[in-house]
Amino acid sequence: MARHARKTRTDWVLFVVLLVGTFATCGPFAWMLATSIKPGNEVFVFPPTLLTGQPQLNNFMRIFDTIPFGRSLVNSLIVCLSITLAQLVVCSMAAYAFACLTFRGREALFLVYLAALMVPSQVTLIPNFILVRNLGWIDTYQGMILPFAFSSFGTFLLRQYFMTIPRELLEAARLDGCKHWRIYLWIVLPLSRPALGALAIFAFVSQWNNFLWPLIVTTRPEMQTVTVALSTLQGQYNTDWPLLMTGSVLAVAPVLIVFILGNRAFIAGLTGGGFGGR
Amino acid sequence: MAAGSKLWKRDTQAAWLFLLPSLVLFTMFIAIPVIAAFMISFTEWDLFNPMKFVGFGNYTELFNDDIFKKVMGNTAYFVLASVPLQMAFGLAIALVLNRNIKGQTFFRIAYFLPVVTSTVAAALVWSWLFNSNFGIINALLLSFGVTDPPKWLGSTKWAMPAVIVVSVWQNVGYAMVLFLAGLQNIRTDIYDAAALDSARGWKRLWFITLPMLSPTTFFVLIISIIGSFQVFELVFIMTKAGPANATNTLVYYIYQNGFQFYQMGYASAAAMVLFAIVLVATLIQYRMQDRWVHYG
Numbered sequence: 001m002a003r004h005a006r007k008t009r010t011d012w013v014l015f016v017v018l019l020v021g022t023f024a025t026c027g028p029f030a031w032m033l034a035t036s037i038k039p040g041n042e043v044f045v046f047p048p049t050l051l052t053g054q055p056q057l058n059n060f061m062r063i064f065d066t067i068p069f070g071r072s073l074v075n076s077l078i079v080c081l082s083i084t085l086a087q088l089v090v091c092s093m094a095a096y097a098f099a100c101l102t103f104r105g106r107e108a109l110f111l112v113y114l115a116a117l118m119v120p121s122q123v124t125l126i127p128n129f130i131l132v133r134n135l136g137w138i139d140t141y142q143g144m145i146l147p148f149a150f151s152s153f154g155t156f157l158l159r160q161y162f163m164t165i166p167r168e169l170l171e172a173a174r175l176d177g178c179k180h181w182r183i184y185l186w187i188v189l190p191l192s193r194p195a196l197g198a199l200a201i202f203a204f205v206s207q208w209n210n211f212l213w214p215l216i217v218t219t220r221p222e223m224q225t226v227t228v229a230l231s232t233l234q235g236q237y238n239t240d241w242p243l244l245m246t247g248s249v250l251a252v253a254p255v256l257i258v259f260i261l262g263n264r265a266f267i268a269g270l271t272g273g274g275f276g277g278r
Numbered sequence: 279m280a281a282g283s284k285l286w287k288r289d290t291q292a293a294w295l296f297l298l299p300s301l302v303l304f305t306m307f308i309a310i311p312v313i314a315a316f317m318i319s320f321t322e323w324d325l326f327n328p329m330k331f332v333g334f335g336n337y338t339e340l341f342n343d344d345i346f347k348k349v350m351g352n353t354a355y356f357v358l359a360s361v362p363l364q365m366a367f368g369l370a371i372a373l374v375l376n377r378n379i380k381g382q383t384f385f386r387i388a389y390f391l392p393v394v395t396s397t398v399a400a401a402l403v404w405s406w407l408f409n410s411n412f413g414i415i416n417a418l419l420l421s422f423g424v425t426d427p428p429k430w431l432g433s434t435k436w437a438m439p440a441v442i443v444v445s446v447w448q449n450v451g452y453a454m455v456l457f458l459a460g461l462q463n464i465r466t467d468i469y470d471a472a473a474l475d476s477a478r479g480w481k482r483l484w485f486i487t488l489p490m491l492s493p494t495t496f497f498v499l500i501i502s503i504i505g506s507f508q509v510f511e512l513v514f515i516m517t518k519a520g521p522a523n524a525t526n527t528l529v530y531y532i533y534q535n536g537f538q539f540y541q542m543g544y545a546s547a548a549a550m551v552l553f554a555i556v557l558v559a560t561l562i563q564y565r566m567q568d569r570w571v572h573y574g
Contacts, residue, residue, distance in 0.1 A: 014374045018375075025391060028404065029395075032399075047421070093296045093299060106293070113304065118557055118560045119308060119312055119553065120556050122552060123315050124308060125536070146307070150304055209396040209397060211510075230398050241406050248402050255396070259391070263383070263386070
């Protein structure tokens with residue numbers, strides 16, 4: 001009885017500690033939002049006001065006038081959706097070959113793909129930039145999409161999942177004279193929805209937040225993605241905090257809303273669907 | 279046998295068709311660029327004039343470059359401070375959440391929010407929080423009686439700690455979910471046996487939970503080290519490597535040399551250093567995962 005009471009008390013103390021920690025993790029978001037609805041000059045008051053007396057949405061109009069921010073949101077959407085779709089197709093096809101087909105050199109090629117996981121993207125940055133530049137793809141969607149259309153991680157993730165599909169099912173289909181593309185399309189893909197969902201989430205979020213590549217392959221404001229547009233905004237209006245926070249709100253809101261709605265699938269996706277990948 | 283080899287042959291043909299898209303993209307954007315980066319690192323090239331072969335010139339220059347030494351020192355400082363902090367907080371939160379505490383889902387979401395946030399946006403907000411004149415952090419410090427709060431991003435001494443704080447803030451949630459997954463993989467019968475031996479509380483944590491968790495801990499360690507060595511956006515937005523290179527780190531230096539000074543060879547040599555570090559870390563992870571681990 002005494003131990004039980006102590007355990008509940010410990011749990012209460014820990015609960016309070018966690019709650020305090022929540023202020024540290026969520027506080028910056030609250031401050032971002034609070035600043036975005038402040039009038040421009042109110043941020044230069046000291047000490048700062050927590051909540052403004054005159055909340056306003058003026059900054060949300062202003063941001064679309066000062067730079068093509070709306071366009072950059074659309075650009076991000078186009079680039080991220082294309083990359084996500086491309087990765088789903090390309091990686092699942094490769095994963096099908098590795099998991100469901102036998103061919104000479106399978107293990108060796110799989111190892112080569114896996115080895116690519118060890119290559120940091122900054123290593124291939126310069127040659128890829130030169131390639132994209134020589135192809136005349138600076139300021140184009142294909143220049144932002146194609147270098148990320150294949151992912152070793154995605155192939156590995158899907159291959160692991162495809163391996164868990166009962167072999168008998170695939171063999172039975174083969175014996176019925178089913179062609180590979182039909183097995184892939186009508187059996188393997190529908191059975192792998194959780195893994196495909198995890199990869200889709202992972203790809204979309206990491207691309208939405210991607211910065212360095214779109215930074216170096218775009219020069220025109222109309223082609224910038226959201227993250228690049230934010231850094232441009234910072235370069236031009238570096239003390240206009242309400243405007244900068246408005247941009248930040250618009251950049252993080254889509255991902256955060258989707259995250260809060262589907263957090264379980266989301267965390268599974270971002271931690272490699274529970275396969276321990278990254 | 280004949281039928282078998284025919285089937286095999288059909289499989290091979292289908293397999294290469296299924297592999298074709300990935301092979302093309304892999305060759306074009308990963309395989310050839312890795313080799314190219316290695317070769318470019320032996321040249322001097324500004325993209326406009328012809329490439330000049332300089333042998334190990336870039337590498338010897340790199341190791342005599344005082345800024346590069348500073349950059350490596352800064353990167354080490356950043357990694358050594360942010361990795362242990364994000365792991366310690368991540369583990370602590372995971373251990374508490376694993377007690378099936380009230381509001382578990384809420385806390386999991388709250389602590390994971392920074393992970394899905396764009397680093398550029400996060401860096402912007404934190405620049406505002408750390409603003410030395412009008413920022414809320416210094417306002418709080420002043421109200422707590424700190425008479426001369428740091429200039430944070432404008433100070434050679436405090437800029438790096440500020441960047442580290444943001445990095446820890448952003449990555450704690452990731453360590454937390456990995457640790458939570460690891461904790462949930464520990465077999466409960468081990469705890470039952472421990473209960474018989476009357477191991478409880480801290481003893482149970484120290485002698486059972488942490489050793490059983492070691493594969494996860496090691497995985498999180500390597501992932502965090504690799505990730506920390508690649509810090510870029512935080513530096514780009516918060517400090518632009520300043521003041522006086524106080525926050526210049528390896529990837530920023532690669533970016534700076536490649537895309538501001540147009541020294542592609544020199545930047546590639548620095549990228550090879552990063553590659554070597556990540557390679558060593560990954561190989562250690564690969565070699566160690568079969569040893570000193572306690573699979574439940």
